[in-house]
Amino acid sequence: MTYVIAEPCVDLLDKACIEECPVDCIYEGQRMLYIHPDECVDCGACEPVCPVEAIFYEDDLPDQWSGFYKANVEFFDELGSPGGASKTGKIEGDHPLVAALPPQSED
Known part of the structure; x- marks a missing residue:
């Protein structure tokens, strides 16, 4: 694993x-x-363009979002490695950690 997308x-x-x-x-x-x-x-390349700074190198992932490392890995347990996101399109569902979060707002 290299980069992780977190709660933001x-x-x-x-x-x-x-x-x-x-x-x-x-x-x-x-x-x-x-x-x-x-x-x-x-x-x-992804890290600096994220407008909410949600992407971290795995070793730099803040403690409060440590569960997102596992979420990024386990999200692909059933999907496997299709060889590119553009081949699959939007995936119906999320990791349970994300699905359980209340709606996030911009306020």
Whole structure:
């Protein structure tokens, strides 16, 4: 695993990171984006374009969002490694951690 998307992305789904990703490894769930741990090449292109600073190198993930490491990995347990997010489109569902969160607002 290299990069992780954390809670600030929930219900935002800006997608600037998807446009910057050269390997198409950022997948869209219902409420959040997820980085595929086996497809990410650790280039870091996604991190600086995130408008809410939701993307972290795994070793730099803040403690309050440590569960999002597991969420980014486990999101792909059933999906496997399709070889690119553009092939799959939006995935119906989210990791249970994300699904259990109350709606996030901008206020």
